[in-house]
Amino acid sequence: MSLPTARVVIDAPYRSDVVASPAPVIGWITDTDASDWVQARAELTLDRAGGAESHLVEGRASTQVAWPFAPLAPREEVSLRVRVTGADGAAGEWSAPRRIVGGFLGQGEWRAATIGLAAPGSEGQPAYLRTEFEVTGDVRRATLYATAVGVYQAAVNGADVDDQVMKPGWTPYLRRTIHETTDVTALLAQGVNAIGVRLAGAWGTEHFGFRENSRLHYGDQPRFAAQLLVEYADGRSELVTTDASWRASTGPIVASGLYAGETCDARRALVDAEGRGFAEAGYDAAAWHPVAVQEPLVEPEARVSPFVRRIEEVPVVDVITTPSGRTVLDFGQNLVGRLRLRVSGPAGTEVTLRHAEVLEHGELGTRPLRKAAATDRFMLAGSGVEEWEPEFTFHGFRYTEVSGWPGELDPADITAVVIHSDMERTGWFEASDPLVDKLHENVVWGLRGNFLYVPTDCPQRDERLGWTGDIQVFAPTASFLYDVRGFLDSWLRDLALEQEDAGGVVPFVVPNVIPGRPAAAWGDAATIVPWVLHERYADTATLARQYDSMKAWTDLLLGIAGPRRLWEGCFQFGDWLDPDAPPDSPAKAKTDADVVASAYLFRSTDAVARAAALLGRDDEATEYAAVAEEVRAAFLAEYVTPSGRMVSDAQTAYAMAIVFEIAPAEKHAVLGDRLAELTRRSGYRIGTGFVGTPIIQDALTRTGHLETARRLLVQTEDPSWLYPVTMGATTIWERWDSMLPDGTINPGQMTSFNHYAFGAIGDWLHRVVAGLAPDAPGYARLRIEPRPLAGFDSARAEHLTPYGRAAAGWSRADGVVRVEALVPPNTTATVVLPDGATHEVGSGSHAWEVADAATPAPPAHVGLDSSLAAVIDDAEAYQAILDLLETGKPAAATAFRRTMEWLPGRELGEAISRDTDPALRSAVAERLAELSAQRAGANARP
Structure with missing residues (x-):
């Protein structure tokens, strides 16, 4: 048996060693082939310039460990090693050292002025900025801190400083900005050096809002600020900052917008007569102009969320000639990103690229884009083979219409570049049913397309906003599939700031760019998302930081509810996009909106009570628990009859009463029976919207209706989860029928073909069908309870927990169901087999076999007299x-x-x-x- 080895993990963006705090949270994952392995202690050694520091952790703690050493200094580079010892007394090997760099600024270190074009020619004018400086000795380290209202890329001596895209992303710029911390030591040279910046507006200058309410929110021009700290080997340091001495110009990026797309004229390349680019030393900038110094930005803070990067490239799978004779490229997958071209032709030739998610009757289906042109244009320089990729925009698309291409188009010369926040993939699922397998793949692609700095509703139309309701229902699924802790941690900071500015109201979208008011299930993201992070990552720190936000939201709702303890008669989205709602009235659901609102009033009040208890706020825990019971009693008295019938007799109402645990346990069976009856009455078609869809399957399975849940899952008729799959969907649709069976796009004013909310079914597939769920925060204990579905041969889920890889699944053959489980080191699991037998197991691989339950045979007689x-x-x-x-x-x-x-x-x-x-x-x-x-x-x- 080999000795245990460990790998250090730190609280930093994926694929980064740069931390945002002087005391980052740390952890380690142990690898061992020993069964039932439990950590007895862990030794930590931190190597730093002043010498080594050691710390001993007694017991099992290995995740979310508070920094036990002296705080890091800005730019300090250290390395951390760990050695674990099991309960058997065997000590492991020391881990490989993990590099950690202090990526934050010290108090008062931010000196940069905010600069931009002095005389822009248009709103949101893309700009090019530059300066030169001299390096006068051997450089020990050079660190660039940069930020923008808008998006930028910086280059030093002609080389881009990193591979990030659309940085620094979107935050509430007037309250919070993010700086990148980039080591550029290797890019400097003795003598004169240059910094060049490409800058565009993106989120900073987009018109947000619907129809006549669309407007600018952060100014009409992009702005940039940066400082380069050069530290010499002899102890000197110099600071190069943005200031009035920088120069500015326009250049090949003629226009750029999130919704409009980007226009590039390669004839305007910023190259001087000697062939030097504008980001190189010695470039002739005589025609450039002084920059304008702008109002200072809010002092930026270090990044905690993942970077956006180019993640994947997708080739053309088909070239289509449409009925009108246009050329359309099909990439086979609805994705988010842009195209990269290789093209040659005469100078001034204009290639136009129009993007859309679907074809409608053979032509590019652009109506769902609304006012978003989603069009990129490239004017050739005429210099031979030219490569181009838009830099400061992105599109949601599967199809691209190409016009103006010089000569014959070779599809190999056009590639789709997928971009999104670079998060670590942590979850996988597979099932023997190919349609369900494809559904899950579509969920994954939906997440990828909408996790781009902000958890957006959709990536293609004139919206792309951080809708709170969408992520509230999808967070459990997201947290299984990817490590989204840093991503959602950052977004929750923005939510709290925007909520504070709105007097306790959680906006519809974060960052907040549209008028809002309290709305159930949307504003409750303030209470639910922090709980998901705690449940899935044992992240108590974020819960503690967000507690005031949770409490402010709940207090606001309790004030609205008043002594009746019911949230009634107010604006609500309700069970948004119930399939029976008219195309242009998506809030007109079967479940009464007041029932939804009061159910969430209970859920948020209960969440605050539990958070207070966890954080040691005992008086507040008692207070909010008592109020939650008052809300529960009011809900039951108003909306649930003594016989167990909801007065709003619809699937979502029953699901909320069961899953939110508003109804007492003794009523769950009768509520579940009625829910199952309603589901059968509808022909096993989905009858829920944003609120009910994530929980209906849990409500059915918890109350003994697994077969009803199975029928609902495998339904292929509209509306259902699998109807879009049968229609060729490669992502999750916003509406159950975003495309009608005849190939016509839904007539509603609002529809998207990449909208992850209904993909919340993924969490049930992982936890219930495959049977892999957390049974304690952060998967310190697992619950493995697979539920074999009739007609399926197998299902399996795998998840990289904070303790290591876990897996659960089942397969059936010859009257036997085989259940397999992998439990990570330093954890335990409760296993409930399909026959009801329960086992408590430790780490390692496990397998059991049980008799397969017989599938009920259909009735022998069926005829016109059948019910x-x-x-x-x-x-x-x-x-x-x-x-x-x-x-x-x-x-x-x-x-x-x-x-x-x-x-x-x-x-x-x-x-x-x-x-x-x-x-x-x-x-x-x-x-x-x-x-x-x-x-x-x-x-x-x-």
Whole structure:
């Protein structure tokens, strides 16, 4: 047996050693082949210039460990090693050293002025900035701190300082800005050096808001600020800052916007007569102008969220000639990014690229973009083969219409470049059902497309905003698939600032650029998202920092509710995008909006009570727990009848009462039975919107209706999770029917084909179908309880927990279900097998086999006298009837699918008599008689 080894992890952006705090949170992941391994202690050694420091951690703590050493100084570089010892007394090897760099500024160190173009020619004018400085000795270290209202890239002596994209990202610029901390030592040379900056407006100068309310929020021009600290080997240091001595110009990026796209004229390249670029020393900048010094920015802080980078490249999979004769490229995947071109042609040739997510009747489907042109233009310099990629915009697209291409277009010369926040992938899922597998893949792509500095609603139209409701429901799924802790930690800081400015109201979107008011499920992101980070990462620090925000939101709601303890009669989004809502009224859901609001009032009040208890605020914990009970009692009295019927008799209402644990446990069974009945009545089609969809499957499975949940999952008719998959979707749609069966885009004013909210089903697939869930914060204890679904051969989930890799899954064959689990070192797991047997296990690989539960056989007899409920529960009979109706009377088939209420007290023959001619009715009776005979024969065989 090998000795345990450990790997140090730090609280820093993925693939970075640069930390934002003098006392970063640390941890380590242990690798060992020993079963039931538990850490007894860990030795830490920090090597720094002043000597080594050591610390001993007694016990099992290995995640979210507070910094035990003297605080880091700005730019200090140290290395940390760990050695773990198990409960068996065996000490492991020392880990590889982990480099850690203090990426923050010291008190009073920020000296940079904010600069920009003095005489811009247009709103949001892209700009080029430069300066030169002299290096006068051997450089020990050179650190560039830079930020912008807008987006930028800096180059030193002609080389870009990093591979980041669209930095520094979007924050509430008037309250919080982010600086990058970049080691540029290797880019400096003795003598004269140059810094060049490319700058555009992006979020800083975009018009945000809907229709006539669209406006600028942060100014009409991008601004930049930076300082370069050069530290010499002889102890001297020099500071190069942005100031009035810098020079500015316009250049090849003629125009750039998030929604409009980017225009580049390569003939305007900033290269002097000697061939030097503007970011190189000695460049002839005689035609450049002095910069304008602007109002200073809020002093920037170090980054805690991941960088955005180019993550993947996707080739063209098909070149389409549309009915109108246009050339459209299909990349086979709805993605977020832009195109990279290799093209040659005469100077001034203009290549135009129009982007869209879908085709509508063979043409580029741009209506969902609304006012977003999503169009890039490149004017060739005529200098041979030219390469170009837009730099300061991005698009959500699968298809690109290309016009103006010189000569014959070779699809190999155009590549889609995928960009998003560079987070570590931590979760995987697979199932034997290929449609469910594809659904999960679409969830992953939906996350990737909408986690770009901000958790956005959609990446393509004139919106792309950090909607609070979307991430509130999706955070559990996101936290399994990727390490989103730093990403959401940063966003929550912005939420608290914007909420503070709004007097306790959590805005609809963060950063806040549209008018808002309190809205249930949206504002509750303030209380729910911090809890998700605690549950999945044991992140108590973020919960503690956000506690005042959680409390302010809840206090605001309690003030609105008043002594009735019910949130009633106010604006609400409600169960947004219920499939029965009219296309242009997405808030008109079956579940009453007051029921949704009061359910969330309970959920947030309860969350504050639990947070207060966890943080040692005992008096507040007692106070809010008592108020939560008052809200619960008011909800039950107002909205739940003594017999267990919700007065808002809709799926979302029942799901909230069960999953939010508002209803007492003794009522869950009757509530679940009614929820299952409503689900069957709808033909196992989804009947929920943003609020109900993430929780309906949990409500069903918790109350013993796994088969109902399975039918809901595998439904392929509209509306359902799998309908978009059958329509070729490669991401999650905003609406259940964003595209209608005939290939027409939904007529509503608002629709997107990349919107992760309904992808919240992923969390249920991970936790329930595969059976891999946290049973203590940060997966210190796991709950492995797979639920084999009828008709599936297998399902499996894998997750990189803070303790290491965990996995759970099952497979069935020959009447046996085999359950397998991988439990990380230093954790334990409670395993509940499909037969109900429970095991407590330690780390290592485990497997069990149990008898497979028999799948109920369909009834032997099915006919016109069968109840509608029996028909919808008999998939074979249902499909046989539908096939006949589709052939004989398509209108009747549509009604059969979409409007039938599948009641146990109504017979099939009576239900179809009005819409079916006698001959077709007879054909249905004959087909069902044949099916019954086949079943009788099968049952009679030995």
